[in-house]
Amino acid sequence: MSASGPSAAPSPAPSAALEVLSRVFGYDSFRGDQAAIIEQVTGGGDAVVLMPTGGGKSLCYQIPSLLREGTGIVISPLIALMADQVAALEAVGIRAAYLNSTLAAHEAQAVEQQLLSGELDLLYMAPERLVLPRTLDLLGRARLALFAIDEAHCVSQWGHDFRPDYLGLTVLAEQFPTVPRIALTATATEATHRELTERLRLHEARHFVASFDRPNIRYRIEPKNNAREQLLRLITTEHEGESGIVYCLSRRSVEQVAQFLQERGIPALPYHAGLEASVRRDHQERFLRADGLIIVATIAFGMGIDKPDVRFVAHLDLPKSIEGYYQETGRAGRDGLPSTAWMAYGLGDVVSQRRFIDDSEGSEQHKRNARAHLDAMLALCETVTCRRAQLLRYFGEHSAPCENCDTCLSPPETWDATVAAQKLLSAIVRLDRERDQRFGAGQVIDVMLGRESERSRRSRHEELSVWGIGTELSPRQWRSAMRQLLARGIIEAQGEYGVLVLGPHAGPVLHGETTLELAVERTPVKATRPRSRRGPSRAAEGLEIAPRERFEALRAWRTSVARDKQIPPYMVFSDATLVAIAEHQPASIDALSQISGVGAKKLAEYGDAVLQVLEERA
CATH class of the missing domain: 3.40.50.300 (P-loop containing nucleotide triphosphate hydrolases)
Structure with missing residues (x-):
């Protein structure tokens, strides 16, 4: 991860942030520049964070919310998921709540009172609720730790998921100039990055851009x-x-x-x-x-x-x-x-x-x-x-x-498709010029293969000079070539029926001014139904037989606990944490506490049960 500006070098995590990371979340170190982001926001500064899904964005505002006085306000478009987000925080001992349209009036009033009384660490709400005058008045009377703008790419009209409600978030800079803001997204091109910075008025923010690579x-x-x-x-x-x-x-x-x-x-x-x-x-x-x-x-x-x-x-x-x-x-x-x-x-x-x-x-x-x-x-x-x-x-x-x-x-093979492409382009041109007709891929392929059909007979296509000039390739190979030529702008598909026309890059190919290499399409393997391999999850890949058996036993225990509590299994422990427990086979509460993902609250709630499962599989 990199941060813009002269002070971009990663900073060591303050001891208070590390203590929260270990005690609450069960991790012993920060990843990338999480520590620098947390230090920036905890110190009262603004931040723009581009980090891939699964990269740990939420910790970048959760920990500052715990370290700063007041409540962290999380703006999210995801009303349907707020209850689960809050439940996941409560599972690790964080005081969290949400305000949205799913709450009854008395429930919303109770949450508002918790906010005003300083009883919440984090409060989730949607952008359309935040900009209401009543909500802004409520926030003006509360002690606020920060504003976290999640899915911040939604403010950009250049991006793929524009939400007009996000445009109103400029009010945060106007009405709460002393409250730090952190905007986070997992997907943004340079254009989207610039636009969200401008629209959210985060001109003085530090920018942290992580690698977008997801190697797993x-x-x-x-x-x-x-x-x-x-x-x-x-x-x-x-x-x-x-x-x-x-x-x-x-x-x-x-x-x-x-x-x-x-x-x-x-x-x-x-x-x-x-x-x-x-x-x-x-x-x-x-x-x-x-x-x-x-x-x-x-x-x-x-x-x-x-x-x-x-x-x-x-x-x-x-x-x-x-x-x-x-x-x-x-x-x-x-x-x-x-x-x-x-x-x-x-x-x-x-x-x-x-x-x-x-x-x-x-x-x-x-x-x-x-x-x-x-x-x-x-x-x-x-x-x-x-x-x-x-x-x-x-x-x-x-x-x-x-x-x-x-x-x-499995690197794809390539072939010299220059002549084949010229034949295809010529067929498209002849159909247009000599018959004043344009056709989709299927009919163009029929002409090139010389395959008779009612449409061909009606249009006298067999009289064209390009009739049957492409028999060296199969219909599937021609479709593969067309797909690749479409991707390169050598041909285009237009209108309701996808008729083929020459694209902007057709000239050099048609006139022999360049050679063209295309990929050989792999033959798809027919799907068959094998005997079920139901059992070990792919999450346990690489484990020896004994640790894998422990993992499956822990997974079954987790499913039972989650069912009883009516929560998702990952809120008990993630697969990654179960894999680590199965590998290290801790024999005491102290040893279990050293496993990544086992925080203080989960250790107290599930520690004895986990050790019992391990003892039974010993």
């Missing part, structure tokens, strides 16, 4: 060939019995994929904006509280999901931007253990996304921004070099090949 996540993108069967194979061969998120573009797809998985014995629930609010809430809570449940969702689901043991995120449709893709895939492996970000991607995805942009009601500038986002996403999908390095480059970070993504582990 393996990024994989493969050609779409019956995406549901491909998803089934991913789950049954790599992630059986583990929690995951599957993203689809439409509500209908969400319902169909969830049903597909259910019919094959895989626990899955749908989530989209068309469901009743009570159903969405129930499905979200069940996902958070269960081990091994899969949620199939549109992008309406996910922001702020603090479930550390999501072992995979799958995309069955192309995301609109790298920011969205990064944030969505970042919900996997928050605990730092091995996880998968997988996508099935095809030519139809490109055509659909282009059409959505062209048909949108936004301004031309909005459409240009959307096309730029999509072009960057396509470049990531079609890269033949390290996928992680390409992803990080988008956020202004340079990286050597990671040796852990699909393109590093």
Whole structure:
């Protein structure tokens, strides 16, 4: 992590902050520049923090809230998750509450009284509530430690998740100039970073920009060939019995994929904006509280999901931007253990996304921004070099090949596609000039392969000079080539039907002024249903047999405790903490207290039970 300005060097953590880190959260050291951020805010300064999901952003405002006098106010767009966020804090002994529309009047009044009486360490609220005159008056009468603006990219219209309610947060600088503010986000390009700084009036803040790399996540993108069967194979061969998120573009797809998985014995629930609010809430809570449940969702689901043991995120449709893709895939492996970000991607995805942009009601500038986002996403999908390095480059970070993504582990072969591309471009030109017709990918491929159809006969395509000039490639190979040419701007898909036209970079290829290398598309492996490997979680990878058995015993105990308390299992202990306990096999309360993630409150509440589980597995 790096911080801007002359005082950017990491600072040693003050003893008070380290003491809170150890006693409350059970960790013995800070990561990156967490210590410097905490020191900045605790000392009354402002901060802008860009840190990946799972990087420990919340500690950067939680600890200053505990160290400073007064209550820390956390502004978050995530009303549906505030109750769980508060429960997680209470589980480690922090006095926390929330103010939102889910509270009855008398409950809200009780929370307000707690705030005024100084009985809260942290209070969560949504931006639209904060800017109400009544709320501002309430905050004016309270002792405030700080303002934490979570998901701060929501203030940027350049970003992928703009929320107009965030624009009102400029009131904080105006009405509370002496209260430190910290803005945090897990996803921001340089443009978004600049805009959120300007809009939130954080001109004097110190800026801390962490590496966006998530080395525990393996990024994989493969050609779409019956995406549901491909998803089934991913789950049954790599992630059986583990929690995951599957993203689809439409509500209908969400319902169909969830049903597909259910019919094959895989626990899955749908989530989209068309469901009743009570159903969405129930499905979200069940996902958070269960081990091994899969949620199939549109992008309406996910922001702020603090479930550390999501072992995979799958995309069955192309995301609109790298920011969205990064944030969505970042919900996997928050605990730092091995996880998968997988996508099935095809030519139809490109055509659909282009059409959505062209048909949108936004301004031309909005459409240009959307096309730029999509072009960057396509470049990531079609890269033949390290996928992680390409992803990080988008956020202004340079990286050597990671040796852990699909393109590093199995580098794609390339072929000289110059002549093939010229044939394709010629076919598009001839159809347009000689027949005054434009067609989508399917008909263009039929012409190049010389395949007769009712449409071909009606339009006399067999009379064209390009009829049958592309028989050296199969339909699948032509679709792969088209997808890559679309990504490079050599061809474009326009209009409702995705008709193909020459793109801005077609000239040099068509006229032989450059050579063109394309990737050889891998043959997708057919999904098969193997015998269930249900049992050891992937979180326990690398453990010997005895520690793995201890881990599974601890995991079963945790599930029972969580069920009794009606809380998510990770609020008892995370997978990473259970792995450490299983490895080190502490034999006393003092030894258990040395395990990362075991704070004072959890030690007192669960210590004896954990030691008993270990003794039984000895």
